[in-house]
Amino acid sequence: MTNSPLPKTIQTELGTEKLCIHCNEYFPLDEEFFWRSGSKRKDGSAIFCATCKACYDIRYKRRKHKNHEVQTT
Numbered sequence: 904m905t906n907s908p909l910p911k912t913i914q915t916e917l918g919t920e921k922l923c924i925h926c927n928e929y930f931p932l933d934e935e936f937f938w939r940s941g942s943k944r945k946d947g948s949a950i951f952c953a954t955c956k957a958c959y960d961i962r963y964k965r966r967k968h969k970n971h972e973v974q975t976t
Contacts, residue, residue: 923955930955
């Protein structure tokens with residue numbers, strides 16, 4: 904059995920879906936599921952973060968909580 908990497912995007916009946924690098928789930932490639940970075944490609948299309956919003960929030964809240972503990976001690 905080979906461990907081939909999952910494709911970053913796939914085409915489904917919902918349109919283009921992007922792979923979250925943390926939970927390895929595919930979600931529709933839009934601002935409901937992924938944060939958009941400030942830059943755009945040469946063709947004008949938006950660039951989205953590699954992590955879905957749910958995973959990003961979990962990681963960010965954990966980091967924010969650690970920083971808050973350090974500041975209050």
